[in-house]
Amino acid sequence: MTPEAALVETVRFTAVHAGRYPDDETSAPWLVTGSVLMAQQAAAIALRAAGDSIPAQVGATEILLRAASKDRLPAPFTLPFGAAARQSFDRLVEARNTFAHPRGITWFVSTDTLARGIPVALRTVQHLILTQPVLGDLVAPAEQDSLRNDLQTIDAFAEFLSD
Numbered sequence: 001m002t003p004e005a006a007l008v009e010t011v012r013f014t015a016v017h018a019g020r021y022p023d024d025e026t027s028a029p030w031l032v033t034g035s036v037l038m039a040q041q042a043a044a045i046a047l048r049a050a051g052d053s054i055p056a057q058v059g060a061t062e063i064l065l066r067a068a069s070k071d072r073l074p075a076p077f078t079l080p081f082g083a084a085a086r087q088s089f090d091r092l093v094e095a096r097n098t099f100a101h102p103r104g105i106t107w108f109v110s111t112d113t114l115a116r117g118i119p120v121a122l123r124t125v126q127h128l129i130l131t132q133p134v135l136g137d138l139v140a141p142a143e144q145d146s147l148r149n150d151l152q153t154i155d156a157f158a159e160f161l162s163d
Helices: 005-020 025-049 060-067 083-100 112-132 142-163
Strands: none
Touching: 005 025, 005 112, 025 060, 025 083, 025 112, 060 083, 060 112, 083 112, 083 142, 112 142
């Protein structure tokens, strides 16, 4: 599977869990995991398209910071990723890490963490893959409508949480 196809699948997976979460809180860790992963995948795809080499052991926030560097992704492709976005995404990454590496405590993610972090992940995918891709059609045109629909589903969920 290509990285682009994997991204489309991750966004679809995340949209499914966004739709399930209000009625099934067991979807929360998968929603968090999918949100972080789709942002990482979008950043990796964009950076590779720009010719950047990505270290094997790069953290979730670090790869977004690389995509936000004009030295790595020149304008207008550079990811807008300011301090507030970074803080919100860091909280989402922390929730993902706590789930992925349990320490004998009950896992929990706050509505605030979801409402702030998920939109950052969404904007990352939208900007790097759909709005300002380094190369045209980073995702096959046939998959772009599906990707947009799934991103809209996740966005509607994030808006629901922030109300």
